Amino acid sequence: MGVLAMTIxxxxxxxxxxxxxxxxxxxxxxxxxxxHETRIQARPGIYRDVRYQVxxxxxxxxxxxxxxxxxxxFFPVEFSRNQLAPFGGYYEVKVIEKLxxxxxxxxxxxAGIDLFWETNLPVIYELTADxxxxxxxxxxxxxxxxxxxxxxxxxxxxxxxxxxNTSRMAVSYPGEFKAxxxxxxxxxxxxxxxxxxxxxxxxxxxxxxxxxxxxxxxxPWWSMDLYYDRLRSEGIPTGRYTDYGAxxxxxxxxxxxxxxxxxxxx
Numbered sequence: 569m570g571v572l573a574m575t576i577x578x579x580x581x582x583x584x585x586x587x588x589x590x591x592x593x594x595x596x597x598x599x600x601x602x603x604h605e606t607r608i609q610a611r612p613g614i615y616r617d618v619r620y621q622v623x624x625x626x627x628x629x630x631x632x633x634x635x636x637x638x639x640x641x642f643f644p645v646e647f648s649r650n651q652l653a654p655f656g657g658y659y660e661v662k663v664i665e666k667l668x669x670x671x672x673x674x675x676x677x678x679a680g681i682d683l684f685w686e687t688n689l690p691v692i693y694e695l696t697a698d699x700x701x702x703x704x705x706x707x708x709x710x711x712x713x714x715x716x717x718x719x720x721x722x723x724x725x726x727x728x729x730x731x732x733n734t735s736r737m738a739v740s741y742p743g744e745f746k747a748x749x750x751x752x753x754x755x756x757x758x759x760x761x762x763x764x765x766x767x768x769x770x771x772x773x774x775x776x777x778x779x780x781x782x783x784x785x786x787x788p789w790w791s792m793d794l795y796y797d798r799l800r801s802e803g804i805p806t807g808r809y810t811d812y813g814a815x816x817x818x819x820x821x822x823x824x825x826x827x828x829x830x831x832x833x834x
Contacts, residue, residue: 631715631718632718636705637726642682663826680697687735723747725826734748746775747776748775773802776799777809780811781814
């Protein structure tokens with residue numbers, strides 16, 4: 569019995585040791601994940617920070633599948649947050665933890681000056697700093713700058729402005745991503761209640777899942793639903809989860825839902 573107990577204890581210790589993330593605190597919990605940081609050029613002489621991490625252990629043949637997480641307005645993706653973080657930021661870190669613990673690498677690029685993504689500005693998108701920056705980011709993934717990552721198994725998610733930017737991956741980067749999860753966002757060119765979803769979507773639009781708070785006043789639930797309905801009408805794999813008590817935020821169901829959707833297509 570003593571040997572069994574020791575074996576269980578050693579297994580548990582090994583499991584904790586193998587995790588990139590740890591949770592501390594009793595009343596107010598904090599989850600922190602280790603990460604690396606680099607900089608990628610957006611325009612000549614202008615660079616943006618990119619935080620990233622790969623899972624513990626040996627990568628599968630071809631490299632780790634990777635999830636690119638796009639920040640919401642004003643709040644870069646952090647790898648450590650507590651339960652008091654605004655907009656459900658604690659659950660964003662739990663998304664990172666869930667992915668790393670289940671074999672997905674994570675890359676979190678900053679928006680310009682940490683403000684917002686340019687996906688829904690009234691400009692030609694291909695002339696924006698975002699377009700140049702993200703192409704440089706994807707080149708860096710292919711070149712192995714973030715470690716042993718499988719460039720053919722890229723996924724994307726994000727909240728708010730990052731949710732719109734997640735949709736932008738389907739519109740302006742054909743063939744780059746296997747699946748998307750939009751949290752508190754909608755179609756790439758929408759902005760809050762100003763939302764028109766095109767009558768036809770790209771033929772190769774990746775499977776897309778939506779997570780949305782029904783009480784969201786920043787990005788109304790119905791604006792997400794327009795996009796969801798268009799995907800369904802065109803036979804593109806889609807799904808949605810509504811938290812009827814949530815506003816504009818990540819929520820407790822987000823980590824499991826994000827992982828489950830991506831795991832179907834890895």
